[in-house]
Amino acid sequence: MHPNSYFIEHIRSAGLSPTRQRVALAKLLFQGENRHVTAENLYKEAISEKISVSLATVYNTLHQFTDAGMLREITVDANRSYFDTNTKSHHHFYFEKDGKLGDIPDGMITLGKLPEAPQGTKIKSVDVVVTIAHVDNDY
Amino acid sequence: MHPNSYFIEHIRSAGLSPTRQRVALAKLLFQGENRHVTAENLYKEAISEKISVSLATVYNTLHQFTDAGMLREITVDANRSYFDTNTKSHHHFYFEKDGKLGDIPDGMITLGKLPEAPQGTKIKSVDVVVTIAHVDNDY
DNA sequence: ATACAATTTAGAATGTTTCCAAATATTGAC
DNA sequence: GTCAATATTTGGAAACATTCTAAATTGTAT
Numbered sequence: 408m409h410p411n412s413y414f415i416e417h418i419r420s421a422g423l424s425p426t427r428q429r430v431a432l433a434k435l436l437f438q439g440e441n442r443h444v445t446a447e448n449l450y451k452e453a454i455s456e457k458i459s460v461s462l463a464t465v466y467n468t469l470h471q472f473t474d475a476g477m478l479r480e481i482t483v484d485a486n487r488s489y490f491d492t493n494t495k496s497h498h499h500f501y502f503e504k505d506g507k508l509g510d511i512p513d514g515m516i517t518l519g520k521l522p523e524a525p526q527g528t529k530i531k532s533v534d535v536v537v538t539i540a541h542v543d544n545d546y
Numbered sequence: 547m548h549p550n551s552y553f554i555e556h557i558r559s560a561g562l563s564p565t566r567q568r569v570a571l572a573k574l575l576f577q578g579e580n581r582h583v584t585a586e587n588l589y590k591e592a593i594s595e596k597i598s599v600s601l602a603t604v605y606n607t608l609h610q611f612t613d614a615g616m617l618r619e620i621t622v623d624a625n626r627s628y629f630d631t632n633t634k635s636h637h638h639f640y641f642e643k644d645g646k647l648g649d650i651p652d653g654m655i656t657l658g659k660l661p662e663a664p665q666g667t668k669i670k671s672v673d674v675v676v677t678i679a680h681v682d683n684d685y
Numbered sequence: 686a687t688a689c690a691a692t693t694t695a696g697a698a699t700g701t702t703t704c705c706a707a708a709t710a711t712t713g714a715c
Numbered sequence: 716g717t718c719a720a721t722a723t724t725t726g727g728a729a730a731c732a733t734t735c736t737a738a739a740t741t742g743t744a745t
Contacts, residue, residue: 424742426692447732461694466733482675485619485627486702486732500661503670511661519656522639524678531642531679536621539663540670563711565723586701600725605702625701625733 414438421475428460432468436478441493443481443508444469449490483508483536498535511537553577560614567599571607575617580632582620582647583608588629622647622675637674650676 414433415425423429435452436442444452450465469490472478481489483501489508491499498516500509516535524530553572554564562568574591575581583591589604608629611617620628622640628647630638637655639648655674663669 424691426742428693445732463695463734464693467693480624482621482624485621485624488624488732502667515659515661517656517658518674519658520654521676522650522654527681528641528678529681531677532675534675534677535657536671536673536675537660538670538673539667542666542668563722565711567724584701602703602726603724606724627702 417477421472421477423471423475428458428464429468429471431458431460432465433472433477436472436492441491441510443489443491443499445487445489447487481508482534483538496533499537501536501538503538503540511535556616560611560616562610562614567597567603568607568610570597570599571604572611572616575611575631580630580649582628582630582638584626584628586626620647620673620675622677635672638676640675640677642677642679650674 411430411434414430414437417437418425418429418433432449432453435449435456435458436444446462446466446469449469450460450462453460453465469478473480473490476494478490478492479494481491481499483489483499484506487506491508493510495513497513498511500511501507502509516537518533518535521530521533550569550573553569553576556576557564557568557572571588571592574588574595574597575583585601585605585608588608589599589601592599592604608617608627612619612629615633617629617631618633620630620638622628622638623645626645630647632649634652636652637650639650640646641648655676657672657674660669660672
């Protein structure tokens, strides 16, 4: 059996052709633990693993995977987009110092009742971000 | 009494000199209702009100006001920073279609117990963003 | 294999934000 | 008020993430 068939299947079932670069990126993203990546750092990782792919393709692929529900886009910082391989609804720590994201285990935050969405609209997402900063010794 | 003395005082008490442009921007921001602005749209508003100020100064001023606790920066979109004149802890709707923010009235969302911040760090903020999208008629 | 369609690519373009060094304004001392 | 010292403002350049574009390459169905 092809060593990549799992990833190829994953991509196919999202309605995308399993191209060389999509398969390679899917391997980086979906083998192993859940991950939080930015386009730039996934691109650098690919390059350092000798995967020949362009930055534009990394952007395209991240968006295609997101549209296909394989990734979830997370907004925690006004200057960068993060993509989370865990698409189940959950919340995030954002460690300002190093720009890293962490998952908040399910159940650790409980949201109360949500307001209704106005007519003709729907709630697309509810995101909770707990931003963690260093303590400044303000004595 | 100087018509701007309220704003001048506000700026002084934040430890900033009340320059022409800071006073003018403070008037736009703090007279009337609470507001959600981006640097770009505050800049355009200032220009259309014949306030002579540069975009760089708008950015500087928004950050200085934020550092001084007069504004709160809100991250809802990966491409733009929003600043909220309401610095009390509260949450937001984000209307994707037109890039506008709305406040979620206090009490409409109740957060359960929060996790502890790791050693040497503290929770800087907890932001809840409810993103509102248009309903696509997927029939 | 071939042909048509989809994807990838490098580089240009865009949009937001920050940086810079020069010009201007503000402040505090007299 | 004037002056010198300091802080602020400014336009333009630079930085950065992201999107766009049109040409080249690859994938797919036959």
